[in-house]
Amino acid sequence: MKAVFLDFDTMGSGLDLEPLKNVTPDLVVYDVTGNEQIEARIRDADIIFTNKIRLSDTLLAAAKKLKFIGLTATGTDNIDIETARKNGIAVANIRGYCTESVVEHVFGVLLMLTHSLAGFRQSVRAGDWQSSDDPFLLVHPVRELSAMTMGIVGFGALGQGVARIAPAFGMNVMISARPDGSTPADNRVAFDDVLDQADVISLHCPLNDATRKLFGARQFQRMKKSAILINTARGGLVDSAALADALRSGEIAAAAVDVLPKEPPIDGDPLLDYEGENLIVTPHIAWATNEARQNAINELAANARAFLAGEERNRVV
DSSP states (O other): OOEEESOGGGGOSSOOOHHHHHHOTTOEEOSOOOGGGHHHHHTTOSEEEESSOOBOHHHHHHOTTOOEEEESSSOOTTBOHHHHHHTTOEEEOOOSSSHHHHHHHHHHHHHHHHTTHHHHHHHHHTTTTTTOSOSSOOOSOOOOGGGOEEEEEOOSHHHHHHHHHGGGGTOEEEEBOOTTSOOOOTTOBOHHHHHHHOSEEEEOOOOSTTTTTOBSHHHHHHSOTTOEEEEOSOGGGBOHHHHHHHHHHTSSSEEEESOOSSSSOTTOOHHHHOOOTTEEEOOSOTTOOHHHHHHHHHHHHHHHHHHHTTOOSSBOO
């Protein structure tokens, strides 16, 4: 079967493709595929591997031989799922491949913010400690995680990973119920109660019509003024302008975002213009340790192997 990987560059460097080539020996790897190149490259393909390429109904309809799409991500919003189902095209995503990477990122940025590490580093670089009479340059706030409650919105593998680690820091954990107002399941707390009570809120839910701009002006007004928001899920979960306003006005204390509504943010974003020290913006790399990226390739290969063997693994369609 002819297989193509359309956007291998999105996976970064230093990866071993042998697991995938062992399953699809005739694999053709493209580092980058422009929109105008997609149709030609998938026209005769039986198998497509991709991370972020958008495969519309028109493109899928033109790929007459296509039997399987393997995604190197959990999200499937770049694939026209209904057309794939109608045309008998199997689609599989990967799951749980980057849990440790994301969890470490969450606590990494949280410690940076609560211990003011960037501020202290800058103070030393500026010579403030060297010129001080005080051996302890306590010019930035330092907060202890053990005094905090972690609120988790979205309790799949990533949310569960954060919940597993938080108690090691002595944190209390609150798991949010679905934010649609339905009765909370066992061990879940109403979404608004999480807003009211959590010191840190970490987002791990999918982006859909129910969660788009889940965090906006109303939600920030309900949160503690000392609260910290961390988003490693999807940029569209948060109203960027409302978050920038909340940080600027002191409605919440700080935030760390690894995702924006549009990526790359070629048209800008209010959070990119924000200059306060209480915001960390990273370029969608929470998932991207070397180990996690290789896990993604291995999982992609396992999904393809299962499909060719007539088995279902991580199937969306």
